[in-house]
Amino acid sequence: MPVTQKLRNGAWRVVELITTPVVPADYLDVIAPLRNPTVLRARIEAVHRETANAVTLELRPGRNWEQHRPGQYIRLGVDVNGTRLWRAYSVSSAAGRKDGRFTVTVNAVQDGVVSGHLLRHAKRGMIVNLDLPTGDFVLPSTPPAKALFVTAGSGITPVMGMLRSALHQMPDVVVVHSARTADDVVFGAELRALASSGRIRLIERHTRADGRLKPAELASLVPDLFERDTWACGPGEMLDDLGSHWTDAGAADRLHVERFRPTVLVAGDGGTVAFERTGTVADAPAGTSILEAGEAAGQLMKSGCRMGICFKCVLPMREGIVRDLRDGTLTTVTEVDGANVLIQTCISAAAGPCRFDA
Amino acid sequence: MTTLQRKEVNPIAHLSPEDIEQIGRELDAIRDEVLAVRGEKDANYIRRMIAVQRRIELGSRALLLFSLFPPAWILGTAGLSISKILENMEIGHNILHGQYDFMRDPKIHSTTWEWDSASPAEQWKHSHNELHHKYTNVVGRDNDLGYGIMRVDEQQKWVPAHLGQPLYNFINACFFEYGIAAYDLELGRNLKTKKRRSNPAFRENLRAVGRKIRRQVLKDYVVHPALAIPVGFLMGNPFGAFLGTLAANAVASLVRNLWSHSVIMCGHFPNGVETFERTSITGETRGEWYLRQMLGSANISGSKLMHIMTGNLSHQIEHHLFPDLPASRYAEIAPKVRALFEKYELNYVTGPMVVQVASAWAKVFRLALPNRKAAKEIDYSIPPRHPAEQPAGV
Numbered sequence: 001m002p003v004t005q006k007l008r009n010g011a012w013r014v015v016e017l018i019t020t021p022v023v024p025a026d027y028l029d030v031i032a033p034l035r036n037p038t039v040l041r042a043r044i045e046a047v048h049r050e051t052a053n054a055v056t057l058e059l060r061p062g063r064n065w066e067q068h069r070p071g072q073y074i075r076l077g078v079d080v081n082g083t084r085l086w087r088a089y090s091v092s093s094a095a096g097r098k099d100g101r102f103t104v105t106v107n108a109v110q111d112g113v114v115s116g117h118l119l120r121h122a123k124r125g126m127i128v129n130l131d132l133p134t135g136d137f138v139l140p141s142t143p144p145a146k147a148l149f150v151t152a153g154s155g156i157t158p159v160m161g162m163l164r165s166a167l168h169q170m171p172d173v174v175v176v177h178s179a180r181t182a183d184d185v186v187f188g189a190e191l192r193a194l195a196s197s198g199r200i201r202l203i204e205r206h207t208r209a210d211g212r213l214k215p216a217e218l219a220s221l222v223p224d225l226f227e228r229d230t231w232a233c234g235p236g237e238m239l240d241d242l243g244s245h246w247t248d249a250g251a252a253d254r255l256h257v258e259r260f261r262p263t264v265l266v267a268g269d270g271g272t273v274a275f276e277r278t279g280t281v282a283d284a285p286a287g288t289s290i291l292e293a294g295e296a297a298g299q300l301m302k303s304g305c306r307m308g309i310c311f312k313c314v315l316p317m318r319e320g321i322v323r324d325l326r327d328g329t330l331t332t333v334t335e336v337d338g339a340n341v342l343i344q345t346c347i348s349a350a351a352g353p354c355r356f357d358a
Numbered sequence: 359m360t361t362l363q364r365k366e367v368n369p370i371a372h373l374s375p376e377d378i379e380q381i382g383r384e385l386d387a388i389r390d391e392v393l394a395v396r397g398e399k400d401a402n403y404i405r406r407m408i409a410v411q412r413r414i415e416l417g418s419r420a421l422l423l424f425s426l427f428p429p430a431w432i433l434g435t436a437g438l439s440i441s442k443i444l445e446n447m448e449i450g451h452n453i454l455h456g457q458y459d460f461m462r463d464p465k466i467h468s469t470t471w472e473w474d475s476a477s478p479a480e481q482w483k484h485s486h487n488e489l490h491h492k493y494t495n496v497v498g499r500d501n502d503l504g505y506g507i508m509r510v511d512e513q514q515k516w517v518p519a520h521l522g523q524p525l526y527n528f529i530n531a532c533f534f535e536y537g538i539a540a541y542d543l544e545l546g547r548n549l550k551t552k553k554r555r556s557n558p559a560f561r562e563n564l565r566a567v568g569r570k571i572r573r574q575v576l577k578d579y580v581v582h583p584a585l586a587i588p589v590g591f592l593m594g595n596p597f598g599a600f601l602g603t604l605a606a607n608a609v610a611s612l613v614r615n616l617w618s619h620s621v622i623m624c625g626h627f628p629n630g631v632e633t634f635e636r637t638s639i640t641g642e643t644r645g646e647w648y649l650r651q652m653l654g655s656a657n658i659s660g661s662k663l664m665h666i667m668t669g670n671l672s673h674q675i676e677h678h679l680f681p682d683l684p685a686s687r688y689a690e691i692a693p694k695v696r697a698l699f700e701k702y703e704l705n706y707v708t709g710p711m712v713v714q715v716a717s718a719w720a721k722v723f724r725l726a727l728p729n730r731k732a733a734k735e736i737d738y739s740i741p742p743r744h745p746a747e748q749p750a751g752v
Contacts, residue, residue, distance in 0.1 A: 082401030
């Protein structure tokens with residue numbers, strides 16, 4: 001190891017001693033939250049309203065950010081009423097912007113806690129938490145000569161990221177986009193401008209007037225359908241329909257899909273509890289704590305007071321719903337939360353199938 | 359004090375089992391009210407508190423670089439004392455209770471937080487959250503009753519060594535954070551036999567405490583004093599600067615230790631607080647658990663600033679009823695809790711800090727001596743319990 005490196009490490013250890021028991025970055029957070037080397041955050045630099053129900057956030061990411069590939073999404077952690085909730089949003093800006101910023105476009109979903117919050121309260125200067133870009137719904141490094149994008153609603157966002165990044169490399173692009181009305185089309189003005197200048201062929205479908213687009217109709221709208229590499233993003237039903245249509249035509253490998261709506265969990269009574277590391281599966285009826293159910297199934301469980309006060313029994317839940325046995329409160333966790341929601345197993349009962357990282 | 363079960367006059371004789379369960383339901387309702395509004399305000403509160411504490415600490419540490427100037431030394435030491443108190447009480451204690459776990463912020467979470475104390479958070483959580491808060495004031499189960507070195511209840515057996523307990527208590531107060539670390543390790547018990555001494559779990563805990571203390575001591579008594587040397591050098595007295603900052607750190611730690619010791623003594627030792635027999639908690643219901651917390655804790659009355667500096671442990675009763683609710687909410691619910699005490703004719707023990715500290719110290723002195731008269735037989739019917747549930751042969 002070079003001497004300078006050794007000196008630097010030594011100096012850093014002294015700095016760590018200055019700030020013990022917390023790490024130096026915790027003090028840095030008080031003044032420069034984007035400089036933290038271990039926690040990735042971003043500052044909202046601008047908020048653009050797209051439609052009545054959609055808003056684009058321009059984000060300046062902090063240290064250790066990595067460029068996205070067009071079409072990828074990020075997880076955004078937003079504090080809503082004091083609690084950090086994570087949701088996935090597609091990056092809608094072109095890759096490789098000079099100012100290092102990127103945008104995500106948030107569509108308000110019905111009863112959407114996070115999207116609703118961002119639509120109403122997002123403003124310049126707000127700090128959000130984020131994860132590195134991920135997802136394989138991307139364009140190949142050499143974009144195809146003939147491309148088709150089939151999108152609905154907010155499904156246009158990753159496709160917009162692709163068009164903004166690589167349209168200059170794609171001579172023949174067809175975009176078939178469904179939205180309730182013409183006003184509901186996110187990026188409507190930009191898409192129509194691209195269409196009128198002849199850069200893309202845009203087919204807008206307004207479902208309130210014309211109903212949902214069926215795969216069979218696509219063939220008449222886009223005659224060379226199966227000659228094109230196709231990217232589709234929208235509600236699960238639409239993707240299922242497209243999937244079987246492409247499979248029937250023997251062109252399944254030309255279709256790339258992105259499902260953006262996670263499974264909706266509905267609270268019931270009791271459920272199976274899976275401990276994924278050990279493979280133990282416990283049956284946890286309503287009224288039985290997950291701690292007791294786990295112990296009964298032979299899972300080695302940590303426990304303390306067994307009455308909800310000491311927090312020793314907490315386990316990270318990957319997905320599921322639990323009900324607090326004391327007051328009935330429900331806690332819902334989905335994959336997007338990234339296994340960082342800790343559940344007090346001694347006072348929580350399963351309210352549906354649950355999966356734990358334990 | 360004498361355990362509730364051996365008292366001449368039973369203070370809860372007027373409560374029926376139904377009353378006790380009703381008290382539990384009414385307390386649950388108060389808890390639900392807080393849960394319904396808990397949110398952004400609480401998250402902002404703790405974040406602001408952390409930011410304020412860190413700024414006070416950075417400012418004080420910066421002043422102490424110039425520890426050779428008396429005004430800088432005085433201000434820096436005062437600031438550092440305040441910062442250490444805030445860090446332990448309003449921030450550390452409350453975060454480690456999981457009061458802010460609802461935020462799902464990995465930086466402010468009971469499972470990740472570490473505090474400026476000799477005892478590692480993990481060990482303190484076990485002895486405090488898991489044992490003290492569950493077995494509050496149960497003689498023989500709750501080691502907070504005298505911390506294993508003192509006799510604070512008539513039912514604890516007297517031995518001649520207790521004659522020295524006023525002195526032990528004073529020494530413990532001065533080095534309170536180390537006392538807590540020893541207590542969390544159950545040092546007295548674990549050093550007794552060779553088997554316990556060589557228990558791998560105990561040895562691992564011991565090593566963890568050693569690592570923690572080493573870092574804490576290096577920080578306060580070596581690294582920060584050393585940072586004052588350059589300024590001292592310019593003024594021709596580097597050694598004086600080092601010693602000045604070292605003294606400042608020692609004074610700030612002492613102030614923090616004396617303060618937190620006093621606050622904690624006020625929580626369960628003053629007059630009017632009840633203790634309980636070990637047998638009385640077998641098969642305890644939620645209502646009975648709540649009742650034990652109500653009878654076993656004492657508040658400190660005072661200003662908002664006093665409440666913040668005690669980490670809201672001045673609302674010890676509310677804290678013991680709802681240890682996982684954000685502490686800054688205790689002041690809000692205190693009137694409702696107090697009304698409940700009055701409704702059920704229970705004694706809400708509270709008083710100014712000076713009075714409560716004096717009351718607690720008086721007990722330490724009084725119980726240094728053996729009891730004057732023999733204790734009454736245990737009354738197994740308190741809290742009211744069906745005879746079939748009484749433990750056989752006790």
